[in-house]
Amino acid sequence: MIFSNTQPESSNNKWRSQLDRFVKEHQPELAALSWALWLENGDSQGSIGIDLQPTPRFVYCPQEAVEKLNSNVENRLQELLGIIEHNQPEVEVLMIGIGKGEIKLIQFAPEPAPPVCFEQVGKDVNELLEVLEQRMSEQISLA
Template sequence: MMFGSTQPETGDNKWRSQLDRFVKANQQELAALSWALWLENGDSQGTIGIDLQPTPHFVYCPQEAVEKLNENVENRLQEIIGIIAHHQPEVEVLMIGIGKGEVKLIQFAPEPTPPECFAQLGKDVEELLDLLEQRMSGEIVV
C-alpha cells in the first residue's frame, strides 16, 4: 500500500493525510467503484481522480492531461505514468488525488479483489459515487 507521508501534518499537506485516512477507511467501496468504472469505460476516460476542490468529488484524469502535466513539471511524474501504464484493475485500485496544486498517487491491492468488492457491495456506479462523495465531504476539509 502506498499510504502515509513522512511530512508533518500542516495546512499545506493536511489534505494528504485526510485523503490517506479516507482511502484506508473506504477501501472496499473504492475498489468496487474502481471496478464498476473499469467495466463501464475501461481506460478510455483515463485514470480515476479525486479532486478536492472546491468540494471532494471524482473526476477522470485523461492520459493526455497527465502526460502534459508531466511535461510541465520537468518529467517529475514519470513514475506515476509508468504505474498508470501497468495498472491491473482486476487486482489493484489506482487513483490520483488532486489538491492544493499537487497530486498524490493512491494505489492499493484490496482483499478481496476489486471485482469481488463490487459483487459483494451490490451497488451501481451512481450509488457508489454518491456514497463515497458524501463520506469524503464529511472527512476531507481543504
C-alpha cells in the same frame, strides 16, 4: 508532484493524511467503484481522480492531461505515468488525489480483489459515487 507520507503535517498537506484515512476506511467501496468504472469505460476516460476542490468529487484524469502535466513539471511524474500504464484493475486500485496544486498517488491491492468487492458491495456506479462523495465531503477539508 508525488509526495510521501513522511512530510510534516501542515495546513497545506493536511488533505493528504485525511485522504489516506478516507481511503483506508473505504477500501472495499473504492475498489468496487474502481472496478465498476473499469467495466463501463476501461481506460478510455483515463485514470480516476479525486479532486478535492472546491468540494471532494470523483473526476477522470485523461492520460493526455497527465502527460502534459509531466512535461510541465520537467518529467518529474515519469514514475506515475509508468504506474498508470501498468495498472492491473482486476487486482489493484489506482486513483490520483488532487488538492491544493499538488497530486498524490493512491494505489492499493484490496482483499478481496476489486471484482469481488463490487459484487459484495452491491451498488451501481451512481450509488457508489453518491455515497463516497458524501463521505469524502464529511471527512476531508481543505480549510
